[in-house]
Structures are given as C-alpha cells and as structure tokens.
Amino acid sequence: MTSISSHPSVVGVDVGGARKGFHAVALENGKLKAIKKTVHIPELVEWCVQSIDAITIAIDAPCRWSRDSRGRLAERQLMKKRISCFSTPKRGQAIEHPKGYYDWMLRGEGLYRKLQKSHPMYGGQTISGTKTCFETYPHAITWHLRSGDAHATLKRSQRIEILCRYGIETTSLTNMDWIDAALCALTASLACSGDPLAIYGEPKTGFIVVPETRSS
Secondary structure, three states: OOOOOOOOOEEEEEEOOOOOOEEEEEEEOOEEEEEEEEOOHHHHHHHHHHHOOOOEEEEEOOOOOOOOOOOOHHHHHHHHOOOOOOOOOOHHHHHHOOOOOOHHHHHHHHHHHHHOOOOOEOOOOOOOOOOEEEEOOHHHHHHHHOOOOOOHHHHHHHHHHHHHHOOOOOOOOOOHHHHHHHHHHHHHHHHHOOOOEEEEEEOOOEEEEEEOOOOO
8 A cells, every 4th residue: 555644634626517516525634534426516615625624626517718729838748648638629619619618627727716715726836835726637637646547448447546555534435526626636635745746738738747657
C-alpha cells in the first residue's frame, strides 16, 4: 500500500449536468472523510469551504474554454500521448448547443467561479500548502498511476485498484461518479503532499493537473 503524507482535508469533485449534479469526496490524511451529492453550486461550495475546510479542491471539468476550434492546449497535449479526452469548445458554442451537450461544462464553470474567493484557480504556482482549486481528469490520472495502462472498458476495476492501493475505503463509492470524485481527491492529496505532478496546458486556456507517471 502506498502512503500519503499527513495534511489537511482535500476534496475531489465529479461534475454533472443540472439533473445529475455534483458528486464530491473529501479525504483527510489520505483517508475517506465524507461524501456529498448536490445539484446546487452554493451548497457544494459551503460544504467544501465550511464543513470540510478543504485546502485543495480538484475538479473533473474544464477550468477554461477553448479559444479556437482545436480544443485547448492541455487536451492536445494529452491526445499526443494517446490519452483520450474531450475537446472543450468555445464558450459560445457550449451555450448555443441545441441539445445542451456541454451543460456540464457550464456547471463546472459556475463552480470554479464560486470558488474563486476562497480557492483561486491554479495558475502554475506551487500547490502544496496553498488554498487552490484545479482541473484534473480521471482517465489521465489512471493512465499516469498505471504507467499508461488505462482502458475505458476496465475503468471501474482499474480506478478502484488505485484507490485501494492508496488505502482509500471504497465501500461507499457505489458508482463511477463517486469513484471519479475520489480519484480527483486522491490527486489533490498527492499535490498537497508535494508528490511529482504532470501539468498539461497553459494559463490562457487552463491547466490539467495529474500525478506523474509511476508503476502500478
């Protein structure tokens, strides 16, 4: 089992649309502390800031919009490594989509905006010891923590294996939303512990933060 250094509480958030809402997992000293499901952004922010007193919040949703039709630099860098991912559109394209396909990204935008006062968005600074929020991505986390061995058809078992490896209790993580939120929280824990990180992207279109590659 891989240990995580002692540090204050962190939160990982899986972002869904208006109906599915947010799934959030809090860890403290690398152990499961609490879980939270809500469709309301202010309620989630209050939980993270007041109830959990999280130092770092890792969110599975784009932190910024694309500036062209090619997606963001972070996403192109991931795809260059053959790590599949969404291509974030321009904000106007998201708003105008006839079927609301990007509504979950707009919900993520709302969460980042609401967190700015207490947890400024990561902009390339040192994460350990500072209150911040950042974007992360469960498939890329899995890819890095399994040295490139990440498969969509095996995502449940592979992601649970990672959580168990770090001593995170998974009994209450009954669906992929909870599992992904916990994987985001694990990344926040590792970042707070000063573990090596892989950083994709740049300031204008945002960074995606994941653990550096290591053997499973």
